[in-house]
Amino acid sequence: MNFNKLLFKQIDNSALIVFRWIFGLLITLEAWGAIFTGWIKRTLIEPQQTFNFIGLDFLQPLPGDGMYYYYALMGLFGVLVMIGYKYRFSMSCYTVMWACVYLMQKSSYNNHYYLLMLLCFIMIFLPAHRWASVDAWKKPSIKKIKMPRWVVLFIIVQLWIVYTYASVAKLYPDWLNATVAENLMRGKKDYWLVGDFLQQDWVHYCIAYTGILFDLLVIPLLLIKRTRWFIVIASVFFHLFNSFIFQIGIFPYLSLAFILFFFTTETINKRFLKGKPHYSEGEIIVPNYKPILIGITGVWFIIQIGLPLRHWVIPDNVLWTEEGHRLSWRMMLRSKSGSTSFVVEEKDTGKRTRVNLEDYLTRKQLRTVSSKPDCMWQFAQRLKSEYASKGKDIAVYVNSRVKVNGRPYQQFTDPNVDLANTKWDYFGHATWIMPSKLDEVKPMLKK
Numbered sequence: 001m002n003f004n005k006l007l008f009k010q011i012d013n014s015a016l017i018v019f020r021w022i023f024g025l026l027i028t029l030e031a032w033g034a035i036f037t038g039w040i041k042r043t044l045i046e047p048q049q050t051f052n053f054i055g056l057d058f059l060q061p062l063p064g065d066g067m068y069y070y071y072a073l074m075g076l077f078g079v080l081v082m083i084g085y086k087y088r089f090s091m092s093c094y095t096v097m098w099a100c101v102y103l104m105q106k107s108s109y110n111n112h113y114y115l116l117m118l119l120c121f122i123m124i125f126l127p128a129h130r131w132a133s134v135d136a137w138k139k140p141s142i143k144k145i146k147m148p149r150w151v152v153l154f155i156i157v158q159l160w161i162v163y164t165y166a167s168v169a170k171l172y173p174d175w176l177n178a179t180v181a182e183n184l185m186r187g188k189k190d191y192w193l194v195g196d197f198l199q200q201d202w203v204h205y206c207i208a209y210t211g212i213l214f215d216l217l218v219i220p221l222l223l224i225k226r227t228r229w230f231i232v233i234a235s236v237f238f239h240l241f242n243s244f245i246f247q248i249g250i251f252p253y254l255s256l257a258f259i260l261f262f263f264t265t266e267t268i269n270k271r272f273l274k275g276k277p278h279y280s281e282g283e284i285i286v287p288n289y290k291p292i293l294i295g296i297t298g299v300w301f302i303i304q305i306g307l308p309l310r311h312w313v314i315p316d317n318v319l320w321t322e323e324g325h326r327l328s329w330r331m332m333l334r335s336k337s338g339s340t341s342f343v344v345e346e347k348d349t350g351k352r353t354r355v356n357l358e359d360y361l362t363r364k365q366l367r368t369v370s371s372k373p374d375c376m377w378q379f380a381q382r383l384k385s386e387y388a389s390k391g392k393d394i395a396v397y398v399n400s401r402v403k404v405n406g407r408p409y410q411q412f413t414d415p416n417v418d419l420a421n422t423k424w425d426y427f428g429h430a431t432w433i434m435p436s437k438l439d440e441v442k443p444m445l446k447k
Contacts, residue, residue, distance in 0.1 A: 059100055
């Protein structure tokens with residue numbers, strides 16, 4: 001294979017230019033929408049603490065109304081990305097600001113937020129400002145109607161990894177027998193017009209198997225000209241369904257925007273960039289940064305392929321332990337809830353006090369702490385610090401019972417382990433998590 005031709009053949013850049021407009025608009029709406037929907041207030045202002053990724057305790061919300069200004073500025077950078085003004089600086093600022101918020105709170109963890117962080121980082125390095133931008137208007141010398149083919153290939157491979165892992169992760173019994181779909185749809189029974197429809201068993205099976213097939217096939221079918229329009233129509237239905245039913249913000253529309261990279265640039269020029277010349281010469285220009293590009297790209301995709309697999313080397317079922325769940329494209333794969341209590345024991349007196357969690361946590365955080373072991377550990381550390389400030393040395397015991405996908409509650413933690421004085425294992429298994437019995441006990445959801 002001629003790698004120079006594969007990676008460095010010049011192609012028309014219209015798809016990237018139009019994608020920059022849409023991407024900039026969507027990330028602006030994501031930032032400013034968080035202000036007007038109350039997300040910032042509920043997630044970053046009202047809670048007494050946020051559950052950051054462990055080890056990143058220095059990432060904390062700004063005091064007072066600071067996070068409103070933070071998101072307002074982030075949205076402004078989104079506008080600058082859209083119009084292409086100081087593009088790389090604006091994209092870099094949005095990326096850093098988004099990454100900080102993503103890493104400072106896990107109560108609202110979403111794989112889509114992780115995907116947006118990756119895409120923002122990728123977009124910094126892509127030549128998306130070389131046409132129809134303020135930068136190109138102010139400095140005509142940067143104007144270009146072409147780009148190397150590796151730009152499109154990088155985006156397609158990244159998407160392929162995401163969709164493939166999302167499909168493969170669904171190949172487990174609770175998804176295949178539609179238990180997960182049934183549980184998800186039960187919460188939608190009050191939806192106008194479609195609520196009753198979504199409770200039908202055959203609908204649950206359609207959702208389950210459509211999810212597997214769509215995620216597995218969408219990229220290959222977009223690459224094949226004969227099947228492209230079929231999968232485009234299916235994508236519009238699939239993503240609009242997700243937007244309406246699950247209300248997941250900008251991400252269905254961002255997914256639809258990626259379709260631009262699979263169509264001919266003549267079509268994109270005709271529809272969106274009528275004044276732009278079309279490039280079709282197909283030169284092969286090998287840049288002097290080739291070794292760096294290949295090295296960095298190789299490391300990037302090794303990480304992208306490896307991270308979602310790490311739960312296979314951690315003992316027990318990831319559905320139960322949550323270890324290896326994040327950053328792995330395991331999207332809407334289970335329903336999980338817990339009943340959890342924290343007991344503080346003062347070591348000098350032996351006095352035991354049951355903690356009233358509602359004094360510390362919001363409703364959303366209560367659900368998180370009741371079923372996520374890392375958040376249980378973090379809350380135990382908070383209690384330890386609070387009592388230490390009063391000159392007291394304590395132990396914290398957590399008694400948690402968790403149910404997964406409609407199974408009966410099962411003991412989740414060892415109630416005799418002091419989590420306040422237990423170290424967190426960043427890469428291994430928390431031995432205070434009780435062994436799962438998910439394979440022994442079947443869900444009890446079906447009518």
